[in-house]
Amino acid sequence: MSLDRRDFFKTMGIAGLTLAIGNESSAKPVGNQETEFFGMLFDATLCIGCGSCLKACSKSNQLPAPEGEIEPGVIQKTSESRRAVINNYNTSKGEVYIRNQCMHCNEPACAAACLTKAMHKTKEGPVVWDADRCMGCRYCMVSCPFDVPKFEYHSANPRIQKCDMCYSRIEKGKIPACAEACGDALIFGTRRELIAEARKRITENPDDYVDQIYGEHVAGGTGVIYLSPVPFKELGVKQGLQNASYPSLSKGFLYSVPSVFIILPTLLLGIHEATKTNEQNHEH
Amino acid sequence: MNISSKQIESLKLREPGTPMIKFLWEQLKPRGAWLTPFNLISIPIIFLGIGLIVIRFWKGIGSITNLTQETPWGLWIGFDVVTGVAFAGGAYVITFMVYILKIRKYHSIVRVTVLNGFLAYVFYAGALLLDLGRPWNVVNPIIGNGFGTSSVLFLVAWHFLLYMIAELIEFSPAIAEWLGAKRAHKILSGMTIAAVIFGITLSTLHQSGLGALYLMAKDKIHPLWYSEFIPVLFLVSSVFAGLSMVIFEGSITHKVFSDKISDSNHKAHHGIIHGLSKICTAAMFAYFFLQLLVFIHGKHWTYLNTSMGYWYLVEMIGFVVIPMLIYFIGYRRNKLLLIRIAAILTMLGIIINRLNVTVIGFRWDATPHYVPSWMEIVVTLTVIFTEIWIFRWVINRMPVLQESPSWVEESK
Numbered sequence A: 001m002s003l004d005r006r007d008f009f010k011t012m013g014i015a016g017l018t019l020a021i022g023n024e025s026s027a028k029p030v031g032n033q034e035t036e037f038f039g040m041l042f043d044a045t046l047c048i049g050c051g052s053c054l055k056a057c058s059k060s061n062q063l064p065a066p067e068g069e070i071e072p073g074v075i076q077k078t079s080e081s082r083r084a085v086i087n088n089y090n091t092s093k094g095e096v097y098i099r100n101q102c103m104h105c106n107e108p109a110c111a112a113a114c115l116t117k118a119m120h121k122t123k124e125g126p127v128v129w130d131a132d133r134c135m136g137c138r139y140c141m142v143s144c145p146f147d148v149p150k151f152e153y154h155s156a157n158p159r160i161q162k163c164d165m166c167y168s169r170i171e172k173g174k175i176p177a178c179a180e181a182c183g184d185a186l187i188f189g190t191r192r193e194l195i196a197e198a199r200k201r202i203t204e205n206p207d208d209y210v211d212q213i214y215g216e217h218v219a220g221g222t223g224v225i226y227l228s229p230v231p232f233k234e235l236g237v238k239q240g241l242q243n244a245s246y247p248s249l250s251k252g253f254l255y256s257v258p259s260v261f262i263i264l265p266t267l268l269l270g271i272h273e274a275t276k277t278n279e280q281n282h283e284h
Numbered sequence B: 001m002n003i004s005s006k007q008i009e010s011l012k013l014r015e016p017g018t019p020m021i022k023f024l025w026e027q028l029k030p031r032g033a034w035l036t037p038f039n040l041i042s043i044p045i046i047f048l049g050i051g052l053i054v055i056r057f058w059k060g061i062g063s064i065t066n067l068t069q070e071t072p073w074g075l076w077i078g079f080d081v082v083t084g085v086a087f088a089g090g091a092y093v094i095t096f097m098v099y100i101l102k103i104r105k106y107h108s109i110v111r112v113t114v115l116n117g118f119l120a121y122v123f124y125a126g127a128l129l130l131d132l133g134r135p136w137n138v139v140n141p142i143i144g145n146g147f148g149t150s151s152v153l154f155l156v157a158w159h160f161l162l163y164m165i166a167e168l169i170e171f172s173p174a175i176a177e178w179l180g181a182k183r184a185h186k187i188l189s190g191m192t193i194a195a196v197i198f199g200i201t202l203s204t205l206h207q208s209g210l211g212a213l214y215l216m217a218k219d220k221i222h223p224l225w226y227s228e229f230i231p232v233l234f235l236v237s238s239v240f241a242g243l244s245m246v247i248f249e250g251s252i253t254h255k256v257f258s259d260k261i262s263d264s265n266h267k268a269h270h271g272i273i274h275g276l277s278k279i280c281t282a283a284m285f286a287y288f289f290l291q292l293l294v295f296i297h298g299k300h301w302t303y304l305n306t307s308m309g310y311w312y313l314v315e316m317i318g319f320v321v322i323p324m325l326i327y328f329i330g331y332r333r334n335k336l337l338l339i340r341i342a343a344i345l346t347m348l349g350i351i352i353n354r355l356n357v358t359v360i361g362f363r364w365d366a367t368p369h370y371v372p373s374w375m376e377i378v379v380t381l382t383v384i385f386t387e388i389w390i391f392r393w394v395i396n397r398m399p400v401l402q403e404s405p406s407w408v409e410e411s412k
């Protein structure tokens, strides 16, 4: 045997362990209720559908100006050239406007999916994308329960496009362009403040709001939260999502990897040795 | 069949001592008849495919695929990678039986199975590169420009890479024999067991890992195909997917390359296929049982009476239960034909299953639903045909089906 078997397995064991430790630390929730990080609150009772936030967004991110009117029943989607949209739904309480953009999940599926950490949650809260790392595998798109990341299919140097909560502005101490443009229906702050504010609005005006903060628990909690005058299912908001975080779905598998890496080779080597003596016994 | 003296000449492996450059030059030259049906079909498709690949890198993935923002992974991942890798599962099962359990019976097919597994990985991982929007960053997860250790894809990528190395080591004695490299042969053969053990471990992890990739897509996959057990189901089905491929591929190589196979191996062929059919029956039974448990556990009765439900029944009964029964009868009556039919049905079933999880059942509710473009299909065929070309080239030159050169025995 030219390769030292013991060394081989030692290295392999270490490889397995490193993966174990790696998983443990990075799979931990990046943020939870107690950590201070930024988010946004959208209050559908206050939005008048003026679209200023959308214009500010495209301007500040050098994207084409939004096309198409905000009309009832015409449902627009975010795309590789639009990070946010506003739609008008005909509801039980008349026309209601609702925004759609990245939810900046507390424990984002897109970030857990990304194998290069190109997509990651910053300590400030925004989930951002890093062009130098991304290899364009689009696994973040497969995994995001809100279908948020968009891919530039018609470019030789494609980017993933999604709302980054204007991270570069936040770094400079400014607030997101859309929240600045709106200032009423869309406000920016720490998630804790926003949840408190949302709850206050619900308690103070129980007739104007449904008693639910969308984003408080869904998908493990999100950085962008919503208030609405009508049940959320009337507003085309994703329904039926789990409250546990999405990365928790693949944790069991990831945790089992290191043990397989240690147990299986040992087992195989054991059987190999056992069958070897068998063979020799037969021969002699 | 008459073998010309020229063919016999070409079959001779390099004895240590002939100059290397001359030998390699001889080996690179094409051999045999050119106007075979396979060549006539594959050559134009390969050229067309290469053209499409150029367009893809020039104008973006969207220029030749039908991928959408809702369905970012299509045929290239769902078929080339996820299905292709399941078919490559034969390598870990056969090496387990031969090197770990020491069942000598299957020894003669180890090399061809490992070669198949290796090429499958190289080509399907290559197909993955075509699917990457920013392929120049593909080394990032390897060199550490961001270790996304919480990503299943990160594990799969690493395991693919390591597995290809393990398979190459397992296959390398054949290359050494072809080159007449005695010393290298000795060293490489000594590494086989370590590579086999490493390889089997990696295989179990990435066969299940390919399923685990879809765990986070819980709300996007039709409930009949989504469960937290996808990884286990993928692993178990890779056993019979791989072995069915070995049976299918073995039956074809047996015809096409019959002049390369020694008499004793010819005789062993029947017994091998017979033995494999037994393992397939057992593995398929276990798989069916698991699927049943998942179905009952998930309380999926209501979905059955829908079009997706009928499709599910077609998959489960038509392509799991029926081939399992045919395998079983084929095994009991020792009928090769039945076993081969079962193998083909099983392989179709695996294709259907993997596509159901990754393409057909993925965002089944999205309108319009993703359907691959003809160009995606041509590129897929290009990948498969090129792989067959390389496979044929290797089989014709290296001791894969034929016996090792005499010096191998002598130097032992």
Ligand code: SF4
Pocket (backbone or CB within 6 Å): A102, A103, A104, A105, A108, A109, A110, A111, A127, A143, A144, A145, A146, A147, A148, A149, A162
């Ligand atoms: S909504 Fe999607 S893209 Fe945005 S942070 Fe959550 S998982 Fe990521």
Ligand code: SF4
Pocket (backbone or CB within 6 Å): A110, A113, A114, A115, A116, A117, A118, A119, A129, A133, A134, A135, A136, A137, A138, A139, A140, A141, A160
């Ligand atoms: S496409 Fe880019 S950002 Fe998304 S998972 Fe892949 S590497 Fe990460």
Ligand code: SF4
Pocket (backbone or CB within 6 Å): A056, A057, A058, A060, A061, A083, A084, A101, A162, A163, A164, A165, A166, A176, A177, A178, A179
């Ligand atoms: S936070 Fe910035 S990127 Fe996101 S929607 Fe608002 S303006 Fe656009």
